[in-house]
Amino acid sequence: MGTRYLTVKAFAERADMNPEVVRRLCRRGDIKARRISNARNSPYRIPEAELDQLGVPA
Structure with a gap:
């Protein structure tokens, strides 16, 4: 099974953090x-394991 990646928004919601942080x-x-x-403005994808x-x- 592969690694699942989260958007910054989804990661922030699950970690109860501000997306800018x-x-x-x-x-x-x-x-x-x-x-x-x-690209410099390309969005991040964060591994769920983080x-x-x-x-x-998780």
Whole structure:
């Protein structure tokens, strides 16, 4: 089974965080995330497993 990815909005809702805080953590590398393309404004996709890193049950 493959890795499930969440949008910033979905991740923020499940982690009870502000989406802008999630984006900032992604930029700093505190949350391992991928961009959909190489474009600078490309949205992040975050592995569902990163919720565990924050102590949030998946």
